[in-house]
Amino acid sequence: MSGLAELDDETLITRSRDGDEGAVRTLVARHMDQAYRIAYRMTGHRAQAEDIAQDVLMRMLSYKQGWFSTASFHTWLRRAVINRGIDEFRKRRPSTTLDDAGELSSGDADQEQTMLASESERRVAASVLALPDRQRAAITLCFYENMGLAEAAEVLKTSVGAVESLLHRAKATLREGLLEPDAKGQPRASVSPKLRTIA
DSSP states (O other), rough: OHHTTOOHHHHHHHHHHHTTTHHHHHHOOOHHHHHHHHHHHHHOOOOHHHHHHHHHHHHHOOOSSSSSSSHHHHHHHHHHHHHHHHHHHHHHHHOSSSTTTTGGGOOHHHHHHHHHHHHHHHHHHHHHHHHTTHHHHIIIIIISOOOOOOHHHHHTTTTTHHHHHHHHHHHHHHHHHSSSSSSTTBBBBBOOOHHHHHH
16 A cells, blocks of 8 residues: 555556556545545535545546546546535535534644634634635635645636636625624624635
8 A cells, every 4th residue: 555655646547447446545545635625615514525525536536538647637626526516515505604614624734723713713614605606616726725826727617817806706705794893893703814814
């Protein structure tokens, strides 16, 4: 297994199609966390995010055409998770709160746990979940997954300018909903580092 872990994604995908179960397990383990995080941000539902991540990764291995580069593989994976997340969110139409928010894993666990620690930050997450689908996707990719504009544009099959526009509208909505004072004259959410970055 240690040898498999050193192989690139293209090689692992090829080996998985040849029946190498170890290659399948390595691919799933390597990409499950990010697929889950993106699905969770798009749906706000932990169990649903797990199902989406697992299903997308398993479907990936059934495709006949190979990946021409690691970049194209990553683009496909993120796009597939985003699209499935949008579809499932539309079907379920949950309340705009993240369930079990404290259990969300991240590539930067300390930052993520800090972000989700307070009720104020949960409001930020709920407000992101309430954004229109493509705005939510742009925020998820650029701010939570730290992708550049060009990479996010490729995932969303649009232009860099369009991603910038999506982010601008999303930030304006978040700023209005979270930073304007409530009935007591207090901001609806404290201005944490993550909120400052987004809004």
